Amino acid sequence: xxxxxxxxxxxxxxxxxxxxxxxxxxxxxxxxxxxxxxxxxxxxxxxxxxxxxxxxxxxxxxxxxxxxxxxxxxxxxxxxxxxxxxxxxxxxxxxxxxxxxxxxxxxxxxxxxxxxxxxxxxxxxxxxxxxxxxxxxxxxxxxxxxxxxxxxxxxxxxxxxxxxxxxxxxxxxxxxxxxxxxxxxxxxxxxxxxxxxxxxxxxxxxxxxxxxxxxxxxxxxxxxxxxxxxxxxxxxxxxxxxxxxxxxxxxxxxxxxxxxxxxxxxxxxxxxxxxxxxxxxxxxxxxxxxxxxxxxxxxxxxxxxxxxxxxxxxxxxxxxxxxxxxxxxxxxxxxxxxxxxxxxxxxxxxxxxxxxxxxxxxxxxxxxxxxxxxxxxxxxxxxxxxxxxxxxxxxxxxxxxxxxxxxxxxxxxxxxxxxxxxxxxxxxxxxxxxxxxxxxxxxxxxxxxxxxxxxxxxxxxxxxxxxxxxxxxxxxxxxxxxxxxxxxxxxxxxxxxxxxxxxxxxxxxxxxxxxxxxxxxxxxxxxxxxxxxxxxxxxxxxxxxxxxxxxxxxxxxxxxxxxxxxxxxxxxxxxxxxxxxxxxxxxxxxxxxxxxxxxxxxxxxxxxxxxxxxxxxxxxxxxxxxxxxxxxxxxxxxxxxxxxxxxxxxx
Ligand SMILES: Nc1ncnc2c1ncn2[C@@H]1O[C@H](COP(=O)(O)OP(=O)(O)OP(=O)(O)O)[C@@H](O)[C@H]1O
Numbered sequence: 001x002x003x004x005x006x007x008x009x010x011x012x013x014x015x016x017x018x019x020x021x022x023x024x025x026x027x028x029x030x031x032x033x034x035x036x037x038x039x040x041x042x043x044x045x046x047x048x049x050x051x052x053x054x055x056x057x058x059x060x061x062x063x064x065x066x067x068x069x070x071x072x073x074x075x076x077x078x079x080x081x082x083x084x085x086x087x088x089x090x091x092x093x094x095x096x097x098x099x100x101x102x103x104x105x106x107x108x109x110x111x112x113x114x115x116x117x118x119x120x121x122x123x124x125x126x127x128x129x130x131x132x133x134x135x136x137x138x139x140x141x142x143x144x145x146x147x148x149x150x151x152x153x154x155x156x157x158x159x160x161x162x163x164x165x166x167x168x169x170x171x172x173x174x175x176x177x178x179x180x181x182x183x184x185x186x187x188x189x190x191x192x193x194x195x196x197x198x199x200x201x202x203x204x205x206x207x208x209x210x211x212x213x214x215x216x217x218x219x220x221x222x223x224x225x226x227x228x229x230x231x232x233x234x235x236x237x238x239x240x241x242x243x244x245x246x247x248x249x250x251x252x253x254x255x256x257x258x259x260x261x262x263x264x265x266x267x268x269x270x271x272x273x274x275x276x277x278x279x280x281x282x283x284x285x286x287x288x289x290x291x292x293x294x295x296x297x298x299x300x301x302x303x304x305x306x307x308x309x310x311x312x313x314x315x316x317x318x319x320x321x322x323x324x325x326x327x328x329x330x331x332x333x334x335x336x337x338x339x340x341x342x343x344x345x346x347x348x349x350x351x352x353x354x355x356x357x358x359x360x361x362x363x364x365x366x367x368x369x370x371x372x373x374x375x376x377x378x379x380x381x382x383x384x385x386x387x388x389x390x391x392x393x394x395x396x397x398x399x400x401x402x403x404x405x406x407x408x409x410x411x412x413x414x415x416x417x418x419x420x421x422x423x424x425x426x427x428x429x430x431x432x433x434x435x436x437x438x439x440x441x442x443x444x445x446x447x448x449x450x451x452x453x454x455x456x457x458x459x460x461x462x463x464x465x466x467x468x469x470x471x472x473x474x475x476x477x478x479x480x481x482x483x484x485x486x487x488x489x490x491x492x493x494x495x496x497x498x499x500x501x502x503x504x505x506x507x508x509x510x511x512x513x514x515x516x517x518x519x520x521x522x523x524x525x526x527x528x529x530x531x532x533x534x535x536x537x538x539x540x541x542x543x544x545x546x547x548x549x550x551x552x553x554x555x556x557x558x559x560x561x562x563x564x565x566x567x568x569x570x571x572x573x574x575x576x577x578x579x580x581x582x583x584x585x586x587x588x589x590x591x592x593x594x595x596x597x598x599x600x601x602x603x604x605x606x607x608x609x610x611x612x613x614x615x616x617x618x619x620x621x622x623x624x625x626x627x628x629x630x631x632x633x634x635x636x637x638x639x640x641x642x643x644x645x646x647x648x649x650x651x
Pocket of ligand 1: 588
């Protein structure tokens with residue numbers, strides 16, 4: 001009986017019809033190829049005698065378990081595949097008929113005839129030849145090196161300062177190693193010791209070394225593109241990193257200058273009075289029957305300060321006012337700090353004092369409104385200082401700041417803008433408005449102090465699962481519980497209580513986060529623009545180290561402790577927290593703060609610098625912790641962290 005053929009697929013039938021393997025390659029029968037075919041045929045014949053496997057059409061199974069009638073794999077390599085090609089009689093590889101399209105792959109040297117042609121554009125790696133293996137590696141290395149500030153370049157908020165200029169400034173200020181080396185008068189020198197009594201405070205900071213000689217008209221100054229004008233006020237931009245003593249850097253030369261002016265005025269008045277007396281005497285001698293003129297009381301020169309310092313917040317008014325007051329004991333001048341947090345009576349008494357006022361410290365809106373009703377108040381100002389200039393020339397403060405500036409112009413001798421950052425908008429504005437302005441910058445401008453470390457908490461991970469408030473509370477508990485942060489050998493202030501600043505981006509969040517922290521047994525207070533001014537001062541006092549008396553300190557302890565004890569039984573002892581916005585990040589000298597938590601990733605590097613600048617002040621140690629939650633720019637945080645690690649300036 002004729003055996004029925006096994007049911008097979010179209011593929012097998014077609015093969016049977018053709019009488020040869022259907023996918024037999026149509027290549028020229030070279031000797032090597034013929035040998036390969038013979039070997040394949042033998043293997044095929046051997047496998048055909050084996051029992052049939054599962055594969056219907058004789059193809060090999062997937063995992064390489066070839067069936068009995070399986071077709072040999074087309075991927076099989078010839079046994080002699082690794083043999084080098086046979087050389088011709090002159091020792092060269094046999095000539096090919098046709099150059100294969102991929103024949104030039106994997107070569108490290110250009111084949112003869114393919115050398116670069118004359119006048120052809122050369123490759124970047126080697127200049128005039130085909131890249132060597134080493135060159136290729138070099139270029140790979142160059143390419144693979146991650147480009148710094150990739151994410152930050154997208155926002156690029158700060159104006160740059162070349163590293164060459166930084167090195168030059170560093171070299172220039174190296175020689176000044178004491179306050180005595182600075183061109184300050186003896187009285188001001190003596191006052192420095194009074195204002196900075198600690199032993200560690202004997203060396204001027206880079207900001208002071210750069211600014212003091214320049215503001216006194218001595219020392220090397222870096223001019224902008226245009227030469228300084230012969231007449232009119234001199235203008236300066238003092239930019240130095242946070243916590244670098246900028247207040248004294250502008251205050252000391254200003255006091256020196258106004259004391260000099262005062263002495264000149266007194267001398268001139270004395271000469272004028274002597275001349276007047278001599279003239280009267282002569283007139284009396286000539287006119288025997290003349291009636292003596294009655295003595296008139298000279299009008300008191302009240303509310304006509306010689307210097308004005310503008311700052312953005314009431315807290316800064318009291319901070320700078322306190323420094324000025326401590327200097328005034330020796331330098332002998334009258335300082336009048338005024339802010340909206342004071343009563344109208346206090347403001348009036350400070351400004352319209354019958355003994356006069358020499359230096360007024362104020363916020364721009366308040367002074368602008370006073371100057372509207374009393375224009376005389378700005379008629380004698382010779383020195384105007386705009387502290388935190390990046391804020392005061394920003395949209396919200398700019399109208400009142402420029403109004404004061406314009407009113408001061410007729411008598412102004414020196415304008416000083418002071419800031420920890422030079423944002424690009426400020427740079428542009430100053431180049432247009434004050435093209436001759438002298439820029440006094442420090443070598444570490446825009447870098448976060450070296451002793452500040454940055455940690456990152458990934459809120460998306462366990463155990464927070466995106467809950468930022470929980471992550472914040474947990475971080476604070478960990479800081480509060482740790483005991484390794486306070487090193488008595490490190491600074492004079494051994495802080496028994498840990499002070500932590502938490503920065504949020506939106507004002508509304510301050511209350512929300514503070515309340516949550518209180519629920520978790522943490523002593524936390526919200527600090528924002530709408531906080532009651534007297535409470536604001538109390539809240540900040542223990543953070544800025546301005547609480548002097550024990551009584552005041554106890555008051556603050558009570559202010560802080562009250563809420564958390566009410567809300568929770570489990571209380572984190574010896575830890576105080578302020579939850580604040582950018583308001584708390586400008587200029588406030590929070591010397592006792594060792595930890596700053598960035599609850600939100602700041603919008604720009606400007607905010608990074610100011611917020612992290614509340615810790616690690618004046619060479620102290622500090623730690624910043626960023627909570628990176630869902631939707632936060634982790635790439636920006638990574639780049640800031642890398643830059644801090646390398647000690648580089650942010651962009
Ligand atoms: N030469 C000095 N040596 C040691 N400490 C100093 C010196 N000059 C100032 N300080 C102290 O450094 C601290 C910071 O000073 P200041 O507030 O002026 O810094 P800043 O540069 O204005 O900071 P910010 O940019 O945050 O406004 C103050 O406590 C001040 O007393």
